Amino acid sequence: MGSPILVVAAALIDAQGRCLMQQRPVGKQHGGLWEFPGGKVEPGEAPADALARELAEELGIVVAPAALAPLSFAVDPNRPGAALVMLLYRCTRWSGVPRALAADALRWDVPRALADLPMPPVDVPLLATLQQALAAPAPLA
Numbered sequence: 001m002g003s004p005i006l007v008v009a010a011a012l013i014d015a016q017g018r019c020l021m022q023q024r025p026v027g028k029q030h031g032g033l034w035e036f037p038g039g040k041v042e043p044g045e046a047p048a049d050a051l052a053r054e055l056a057e058e059l060g061i062v063v064a065p066a067a068l069a070p071l072s073f074a075v076d077p078n079r080p081g082a083a084l085v086m087l088l089y090r091c092t093r094w095s096g097v098p099r100a101l102a103a104d105a106l107r108w109d110v111p112r113a114l115a116d117l118p119m120p121p122v123d124v125p126l127l128a129t130l131q132q133a134l135a136a137p138a139p140l141a
């Protein structure tokens, strides 16, 4: 069993409280499943920088690393070869309109509706946490 693989991903939330998910291309690991945009952290890269890079590559949007707020994390201990650790950030500010540059499709919807989509195992608890976070009253300023 190798060292854990660190993956960063974003819950992009629009003004209507909808979250963006993308469909992994058929033929890749987890092909056809719906996921949060993001990817693996490269050696020497800070997690938020890695996520800003992935969001530019996958969606063509510009996100300041400071606009990425840590939300939750999840672990898939059963991934072949090495456990996968996924850090989920919440993001409400970006420049540009997300486009499916690396995915087969994009979908904006409230987390409750997204939960019906087929997704990798780590995404299930993360989406539930996101749903709770969006349902909770806004924190006092």
Ligand SMILES: Nc1nc2c([nH]c(=O)n2[C@H]2C[C@H](O)[C@@H](COP(=O)(O)OP(=O)(O)OP(=O)(O)O)O2)c(=O)[nH]1
Pocket (backbone or CB within 6 Å): 007, 008, 009, 028, 029, 030, 034, 035, 036, 037, 038, 039, 040, 084, 086, 120, 121, 122, 123
């Ligand atoms: N981006 C993303 N990846 C996820 C999610 N859930 C989940 O299990 N993963 C897995 C799928 C991949 O094994 C890994 C993400 O790495 P990646 O997207 O860079 O993988 P990849 O196969 O496209 O890249 P590569 O290894 O071919 O360079 O994490 C998710 O919600 N978002």
